[in-house]
Amino acid sequence: MHSLASMANGSTIHEFILLGFDVQQRTRFLLLGFFSILYMLTLVENITIITVVSLDNHLAQLPMYILLSNFSWMEMCYVTTTVPRMLSDLVSPYGIISFPDCFLQFYFWFSLGCTECFFLSAMALDRYLAICHPLRYPQLMTQHSCYALVGTCWVVGFLWFPIPVILISKLSFCGPNIIDHFLCDPGPILSLACPPLGNAPFVLQMFLYALVSSNVFFVVLSYGFIILNLIKSSNEASRRKAFSTISFHIMVVTLFYGSVAVEYFIPGGESRSEATKAVTYFYAGLTPLLNPLIYCLRNDQVKEALGRLLKRKKTFLRRKVTV
Numbered sequence: 001m002h003s004l005a006s007m008a009n010g011s012t013i014h015e016f017i018l019l020g021f022d023v024q025q026r027t028r029f030l031l032l033g034f035f036s037i038l039y040m041l042t043l044v045e046n047i048t049i050i051t052v053v054s055l056d057n058h059l060a061q062l063p064m065y066i067l068l069s070n071f072s073w074m075e076m077c078y079v080t081t082t083v084p085r086m087l088s089d090l091v092s093p094y095g096i097i098s099f100p101d102c103f104l105q106f107y108f109w110f111s112l113g114c115t116e117c118f119f120l121s122a123m124a125l126d127r128y129l130a131i132c133h134p135l136r137y138p139q140l141m142t143q144h145s146c147y148a149l150v151g152t153c154w155v156v157g158f159l160w161f162p163i164p165v166i167l168i169s170k171l172s173f174c175g176p177n178i179i180d181h182f183l184c185d186p187g188p189i190l191s192l193a194c195p196p197l198g199n200a201p202f203v204l205q206m207f208l209y210a211l212v213s214s215n216v217f218f219v220v221l222s223y224g225f226i227i228l229n230l231i232k233s234s235n236e237a238s239r240r241k242a243f244s245t246i247s248f249h250i251m252v253v254t255l256f257y258g259s260v261a262v263e264y265f266i267p268g269g270e271s272r273s274e275a276t277k278a279v280t281y282f283y284a285g286l287t288p289l290l291n292p293l294i295y296c297l298r299n300d301q302v303k304e305a306l307g308r309l310l311k312r313k314k315t316f317l318r319r320k321v322t323v
Contacts (some may be wrong), residue, residue, distance in 0.1 A: 012097065015099060015169075016097050016179050017095070017177055018097055018181060020090060020181075021274075025093075028091075035087055042079050048292075049292050050072050051309070053305075064126055065302075067123050067146065067149070069154075070150045074266075077112055081112060085097075102179075102184040109166045109184075110186075111161055113260075114157040114159025115158065117212065118215065122153055124222035126141060126146075131226050132225055163203065171194070174322070183284075188208075190204075212257065212261070219253050223250055227246070249294070249295070252295070259283040
């Protein structure tokens, strides 16, 4: 193998080997089927939300659903960055990935995860304005300001991590080239770098901590004000409905940031590699499946819009058959 020859000569490696899940071959095929079904369901759910919001004239004009449809786009990109590669590697004992492809996956995965952080904050802001300032909400959250907020989430998300990714890619990797993970995660990659590591790990940690702590603080502050506002509300029915909605939103935020914190901010990740892989798959593969169910598909407005869309399609098919 070329990478093994390179290591024997003491030169820089050109590819990595992703070990993936440490299970028997029969179990690998079971995981392949299970993860494939989850991936397809994730795509179907998010495509459904995008389609319903795009084709329904009412939902397409509401800022909340503009945010949610873009969030669905982001979720599909996020899960596609890692899961298809993981599925293909489950067929073989290990997966070989080139040096550029590995760091490209690293960049897109972290950038889309960063974008998700900003979208969670943007949706918390939207709910805060809608619940705490209902009279001013139409003026504060116009379509123009909503699209500006969406654009900011995408742009800032993809501009957050180029520096640490470039710094890590400039490190010397002279062997071994085995990554004990199913994706190019910075922790296992940094463990393969030849000394000296320089300040790349510190820069990555600083960027990640600044991203997570600032967004968590903003989300907690937003939902804190929402809860205080609901407690003061005299309308018990609307208060109960609002509490039900935001409780699910808070659950999504807690699951996402909780799993990120377990992987990147709690020491000892290398000594629990299999647990780390499970946690990684949870927020990289399962949260994109759960988020549409929590945010949209249980929402009455989305259900009504989906019903109108299906009714319109049935009417169209009837007319086509008649003609």
